[in-house]
Structures are given as structure tokens and as C-alpha cells.
Amino acid sequence: MRMSAQGEPEAAEPHWLTADQLAAWRGFMNLLQRLPTALEWQLQRDAQLSFIEYYVLALLSDLPERRMRMSELAARANSELSRLSHMVGRLEKRGLLRREPDPCDGRYTHAILTDAGYAYLAEAAPGHVGRVRELFIDVLDPEELQTLRRCAEKVGARIDGSPEKGGTGRAENPVGQRGR
Amino acid sequence: MRMSAQGEPEAAEPHWLTADQLAAWRGFMNLLQRLPTALEWQLQRDAQLSFIEYYVLALLSDLPERRMRMSELAARANSELSRLSHMVGRLEKRGLLRREPDPCDGRYTHAILTDAGYAYLAEAAPGHVGRVRELFIDVLDPEELQTLRRCAEKVGARIDGSPEKGGTGRAENPVGQRGR
DNA sequence: CGGTTACACATGAACGTTCAAGTGATGCGT
DNA sequence: ACGCATCACTTGAACGTTCATGTGTAACCG
Numbered sequence: 243m244r245m246s247a248q249g250e251p252e253a254a255e256p257h258w259l260t261a262d263q264l265a266a267w268r269g270f271m272n273l274l275q276r277l278p279t280a281l282e283w284q285l286q287r288d289a290q291l292s293f294i295e296y297y298v299l300a301l302l303s304d305l306p307e308r309r310m311r312m313s314e315l316a317a318r319a320n321s322e323l324s325r326l327s328h329m330v331g332r333l334e335k336r337g338l339l340r341r342e343p344d345p346c347d348g349r350y351t352h353a354i355l356t357d358a359g360y361a362y363l364a365e366a367a368p369g370h371v372g373r374v375r376e377l378f379i380d381v382l383d384p385e386e387l388q389t390l391r392r393c394a395e396k397v398g399a400r401i402d403g404s405p406e407k408g409g410t411g412r413a414e415n416p417v418g419q420r421g422r
Numbered sequence: 423m424r425m426s427a428q429g430e431p432e433a434a435e436p437h438w439l440t441a442d443q444l445a446a447w448r449g450f451m452n453l454l455q456r457l458p459t460a461l462e463w464q465l466q467r468d469a470q471l472s473f474i475e476y477y478v479l480a481l482l483s484d485l486p487e488r489r490m491r492m493s494e495l496a497a498r499a500n501s502e503l504s505r506l507s508h509m510v511g512r513l514e515k516r517g518l519l520r521r522e523p524d525p526c527d528g529r530y531t532h533a534i535l536t537d538a539g540y541a542y543l544a545e546a547a548p549g550h551v552g553r554v555r556e557l558f559i560d561v562l563d564p565e566e567l568q569t570l571r572r573c574a575e576k577v578g579a580r581i582d583g584s585p586e587k588g589g590t591g592r593a594e595n596p597v598g599q600r601g602r
Numbered sequence: 603c604g605g606t607t608a609c610a611c612a613t614g615a616a617c618g619t620t621c622a623a624g625t626g627a628t629g630c631g632t
Numbered sequence: 633a634c635g636c637a638t639c640a641c642t643t644g645a646a647c648g649t650t651c652a653t654g655t656g657t658a659a660c661c662g
Contacts, residue, residue, distance in 0.1 A: 266567040269574035394449035
């Protein structure tokens with residue numbers, strides 16, 4: 243990718259990357275593209291769920307009442323509200339989720355994991371976790387995992403601090419809404 | 423996400439993650455979701471290109487003749503051939519790419535970066551590289567970058583070695599083709 | 603009390619991706 | 633020389649996501 247200094251002059255000031263930086267970026271980006279695909283494939287085959295569908299069900303399953311506001315759920319899942327709304331509609335049709343207005347404040351809608359959804363998730367979870375172990379956790383040693391965690395926090399904080407869109411409402415962007 | 427040992431028994435053997443492993447995974451996964459979105463937003467705003475469109479143009483620009491077989495390009499870009507074909511069709515309409523049969527072997531099609539496409543990429547590159555610097559490179563120190571590079575190589579090798587779909591033809595999967 | 607404002611969410615159209623099927627070129631065997 | 637098999641790629645339909653718009657609820661103000 244055209245990101246390092248080369249012979250041809252460019253219009254803007256050249257904040258090009260060094261060879262080491264470029265190699266790190268390319269390697270990391272390759273991973274960004276391939277790991278989700280690899281995980282997604284196993285989930286589709288075993289449970290007919292996309293990665294984010296699994297994630298949403300899992301977020302709800304962790305809560306005592308297994309319910310959350312749509313806007314909060316969208317923020318937690320790094321998803322736009324419209325996308326989540328469509329997705330929840332599809333999961334409703336499968337009987338895995340349902341929606342109801344917040345009893346305390348009718349402005350809000352809750353997404354609720356059904357009993358069937360909970361059982362479905364419990365069945366899908368071991369395969370997914372096994373796959374995450376196989377492709378990611380067991381490949382790296384504890385120090386590498388800690389470094390990844392630290393790096394993810396630093397980059398995430400930078401994204402949050404960026405005035406341009408990319409944050410998901412944790413810092414200063416409105417909850418769930420992102421421009422495109 | 424439901425990936426660590428909890429009170430309720432599960433159907434399959436519990437290869438659940440430890441608390442540290444889960445934290446590392448969640449942090450990393452959060453990054454997997456947010457970094458592409460943040461980069462994509464800047465490219466869309468400045469150049470009306472998606473991340474993979476930029477990547478494809480950049481791959482071609484690095485070659486002396488600025489051309490590559492569609493199947494090879496799909497493999498390099500971690501994309502399915504059908505997706506690449508549609509994408510190249512759209513970029514053709516914008517005058518950034520063109521296609522022609524391989525003169526030596528008519529079974530193959532070459533994607534070729536046009537002069538206009540090259541100029542367009544040269545204009546988009548500084549903004550994109552600046553954004554990668556801002557959100558990723560400059561946030562991490564050289565040791566962290568090297569650790570990320572090593573981790574990406576390890577996980578990538580594991581994905582390649584997995585008999586299940588997720589590899590992209592570098593090891594044993596056919597070039598460009600992936601199941602779903 | 604009623605009108606206005608702000609916000610959460612749903613919905614439909616447009617767009618990009620995936621899947622399945624079709625087309626064209628080349629190599630091989632008879 | 634011809635028929636068949638294989639492969640690369642294209643294409644169209646179906647599906648999921650994004651964008652723009654509309655609807656419903658609650659809070660606020662006069």
C-alpha cells in the first residue's frame with residue numbers, strides 16, 4: 243500500500259511511514275480483515291448467526307433481566323441504531339429476541355432475550371469460544387495478550403478523542419449515532 | 423460476552439477463557455470493530471472510497487505496470503472474487519480502473535489502474551496515511567508495534583493452517599474462493 | 603392545558619456483498 | 633480435429649447495511 247516514502251513527490255506534506263511502521267500496519271490490517279471472516283464463518287455454519295448477532299445476544303445474556311435499551315445496545319455493539327433495529331427485527335422473527343417499550347419511559351424500547359434465544363446462545367457459545375481460543379487466545383502468550391489489550395485501549399482512547407466520526411458515543415459523540 | 427466460566431453449566435466441555443484472556447479478547451475485538459469504521463469514515467469523506475477500494479487501488483499502484491489478475495488481486499485484498507468483480511465494475515464507471523483480458527492467456531482478466539485512478543489515489547493517500555498515523559502508528563511505541571506485528575503473523579499463520587474456511591488461499595485454500 | 607421541541611426508534615429505498623448460475627477460454631484425451 | 637472437463641470471471645437475485653425520513657413519547661415553556 244502506498245504509505246511509505248517513495249521517489250515520487252506528493253501533494254501534501256509527507257507523513258509517510260517508515261518501513262517498520264508500514265510492515266506493522268500491513269500485518270495488523272491483514273489481521274483486521276481476516277480474523278472476523280474466520281470467526282464469522284464458524285458462527286454461520288454452526289448457528290446461522292453473524293458475529294454481531296452473536297455478540298448482541300451475548301450482551302443481553304450477561305444481564306440479570308436480559309434486557310437493554312436499543313440505543314445502549316447499539317452503542318455497546320458498535321452498531322448504528324438503524325442497523326440494530328433491522329437486526330433485532332430479524333432475530334425477533336426467529337424467536338430469539340423480542341421488543342417492548344420501557345415500562346418507565348415510553349420513549350425507549352427494550353430488546354429482550356427470549357428463553358429460546360438464551361438456549362440457542364448456550365448451544366452456540368462453546369463452538370464460538372473454542373474457535374476464538376484456537377485462532378487467537380492459544381496462539382499468543384500472556385505477555386502478548388496483555389500488550390494487545392494495552393494497545394487496544396490506547397488506540398480506542400485515541401479514536402474516542404478524535405473529533406471526526408469513528409467514536410461510538412462513549413466520549414463526545416451522541417449515543418449510537420454516527421455519520422457516514 | 424458469554425465466554426468465561428460462570429455458574430451455569432454448558433452443554434459442551436468448558437474451554438472458557440480466564441478473566442485476563444476475556445479482557446484481552448474483548449479489548450481487541452472492540453478495536454477490530456472500531457478502527458476500520460474510523461478509517462473508513464475519513465476515506466469516504468475525503469475521497470468517496472471505501473477502505474477496501476483504497477486498498478485495491480493502492481495494491482495496483484505499487485506494481486510497475488499497475489495491473490494484476492483479478493483472482494490474485496482478490497486474494498491480496500482478502501476479498502471474494504464476486505465482490506471484487508462488482509467493486510471493479512464500480513471503479514471502472516468512475517474511470518479509476520479498467521479491465522482487459524490477459525494477452526497471454528485469455529482465461530484471465532487483468533485489473534488495471536488508469537492514469538486518472540493513479541492521480542486520484544495520490545491525492546487521497548496523504549489524508550489516509552495521516553489518519554492511520556493519528557489513530558494507530560503514533561499512539562503506539564516501536565516495541566508495541568513490533569509485538570502487534572508478531573501477533574498478527576502468528577494469528578494469520580494459525581488461520582492459514584485451519585482446515586475450516588477463513589484462510590484466503592495463501593496456504594491450502596484455492597485462490598480467492600471462500601465458502602460462506 | 604396545549605403547543606413546541608427534542609429524542610429514540612422504526613421503516614423504506616438505495617447500495618454493497620454474498621450466493622448461485624452462466625459464459626468463455628484453455629488444456630487434455632480420443 | 634473435436635468433444636469434454638476445468639477454471640476464471642461475470643452477472644443477477646437475495647440479503648444485510650446505510651441513509652433519509654417519518655412516527656411516537658416525554659419534557660418544557662408560555
